Amino acid sequence: MNPINDLLNIIGGFIAGIINSIFSFSPFLADAITMGLAAIILCTFAALSFMGLTYAERKVVARIQDRVGPNQAGPLGLLQPIADGIKMFTKEDTTPAAADRWVYNLAPLVIAVFALTTYAVLPFAPGVVGTNLNIGVFYVLAIGSGSIVAIIMAGWGSNNKYALLGAFRTVAQLVGYEVPMLLNVLPVVMLAGSMGLIDIIDHQTLANGNAGIPFLLFFPLSAVVFLISGIAETARSPFDLLEAESEIVAGFHVEYSGMKFALFFLGEYVNALAVAFVFSTLFLGGFAGPILPPYIWLLLKAGAVFTIFMWLRGTLPRVRIDQMHNLNWKFFVPLSIVHLILVIILLKVFVTSPAQQAATGGILVDAWVQAAIMFVASALTLIAGLGLAARRARISRLAEEDVLARRRAENMATAGAA
């Protein structure tokens, strides 16, 4: 219980102690209040991170595009998020005349609530977690897919053609990119033997006998595909077809303004940060790290993943809608399935514990060697997949060129004849 590493546990225990002593007459009330307080702390942490992220994002993206970014409000523009907040609070909130009042007002609330509930399961330090569900990872993915209905509510509620079209495009994208996310979490769960996020992190730490290898080294393909579909899942950077198309002016939140619009943005950023946390928990070993206290490690890893998001946002152009669907259904999903089958076979052939070898008779191999084999196999499938895709692209490009050449020849012939 050295003070720095378990700072959060100590503070948590301290506050819980105070509450229990105040409400000692009914332990049930005391638990309810501590749980409520923990939930409020998590929500405020998420909301504050939203403000910090908007500022950091605008600064970094500006720096990438060789401009300065917000620096007027306060020193170094640090008060910019607060200025945005005030603007969002005081801006007028119009609801379209024929809007479906109930659905229209409920949609932003539902999106924000869904974004925040993923934080209930994320472990910030050993023992510091909202609720340690033994179905942690499955819960996070289900909540991700639950927010799809909220987007349809927003699209339909504002009774506006473009909002409806934008909502369906976004839903088609989200529904599509949910599949590779589901398929690429499976290898991690197979290796860790449980869906709980705490167990997954334990498997990546040196604790109780398993070598502390982050799962990124086991399954690079899963990590890459999970990250890209995570970006597409929150409709960010290269995949933000939400407000991109000319005819879908601002996607499904075209009719919202003021605080309701801010809730949509809060939902987007909090979801993006949640994807960053989940990625670092699943593939980078969560709060496991040698010297620094655990929660600092987690923030560092999540920050690194979020900088990748920001970097992609600053550099990559927007993806066309059919490219986006083709990338998902014709490349990520088949690749993930083939990779899953390969992982299943390899995890049975190369076994680390003698007990397993006795049961299923694989080749006994040290954890690091198993990691190396898995890494090579995973990287090979990725390269093979990319090669195959490149070859198919070349074939279709050549075919297109033939068609163009023939058409040009015909035009020349008719022009010549005329």
Place this chain on the structure above:
Amino acid sequence: MIVTAALLMGVTLIAASLLRPKKPSKAKLETYECGMETVGDTWVQFRVQYYVLALVFVVFDIEAVLLFPIAVAFNALPWLAVINLILFILILLIALLYAWRKGALDWE
């Protein structure tokens, strides 16, 4: 957790609705359509492409829900069970290939 998140967001929404000015004018209430009058009702020619993609998503959603418990029990699976598992994944791969062949995955 869900309840507190909802409460917190609800409080911010209500606080916001109190703070902001209440000046609804006829012009502001029109739905936004690049400034022009809205043409026709909200009904929009809805392509069946969205529905077909949702169908293929249902296949893989079910596969994931069935695969997660098996992934948890993976370490103790004998070889015969692993073969069944691979058979299950191949069956659902056929569903994807059929949809691909049928052009359901193309997005013109």
Place this chain on the structure above:
Amino acid sequence: MALTLQQVIFLALAVVVIGAALFVVTTRNLFRAALMLVLSFFAVAGFYVLLDAGLFAVAQILIYIGAISILIIFSVMLTRGMQAMIPRNSQAFWSAVVVAIIFAMLLLLLGPLRTTVNVAAWPIIGSIFPNATPRELGAVPWAYAVEPATGLPAVVPETYIATFGFSLVDINQYVLPFLLVALLVDIALSGAVHIARQRRPIEVIQERQDIAAEDAAEAEAIRNAQQPAPVPAPALPEGAVAAATSAANEH
């Protein structure tokens, strides 16, 4: 009697489920019905949490809310079913009566009360079945699982997900239905994709033509059947059919 927290949550969820289900069944606006359906799915997920089946609460959210309600909402949009939607059809009243009877019987069978029914003692029917023995109806005394040591209700084992996963793939357990269900989903969804796929204009015209040709043939057959002495039916103007098919090809 002091309600425990679980009971309060259960009652709240029950109210939400029944209310949302009633709304789904009686509302005019189909889209609202779909949203209320999603709300009832959430409350059912809450039930599974109360029953310590967390895996199924999350599976419910993923399958029902993530996939099926999206399908329903898309099909509501596709078929423009929302406009003038009359909620009840002609047989609404009688179906309500039938449903109420079924509910009463279910309540009798599953509810907590145990009644002994002696048909012989009934006035009219008793004479038909004079020697019917009195029979106990009502809550069946189920064999509740009890913790061997303490006699308290059994606790769900921690590894229930692993045993469930293992049973799905284990040879002498549920592997056959597991693979059959996968085959069923595969064939069903491929069929659905085939039925609902985006039809190119040529196909649509072809279909319309086939239907028109069939209807014409049917009308022809009926007309022949009615007049025993067949008057030679006026030949179809030669150009009509040819024009239609050529128009289709140009398209």
Place this chain on the structure above:
Amino acid sequence: MDLFANALNGIPLWWFLVVSAALFCIGLYGVMARKNAIAMLMGVELMLNAVNINLIAFWRFIAPNSPSGLAFAAFVFVIAAAEAAIGLALIISVYRSNQSIDPEKLDQMKL
């Protein structure tokens, strides 16, 4: 006859059975008395949910350490999804051919 015998932290089994029976009957009414085909399908979904509540309730109260209740519930999930998909695909193709999905009008076998 103690109504709360074998209660599981306060909730006896028959509470779940009564609620699922009510949900089943509402779904049944939805199927029998709705004019729109999609509303009928929603009724079917409610009935399948009621079946699932029963399955999981019996698993929890009577055989928590055997996976059979869960396996049945999982198969009901899968079949409900496949049934919804097929039903809605049929409805859409019916709508495409004759512009209405009023169950009373769909009486001939031909689409």
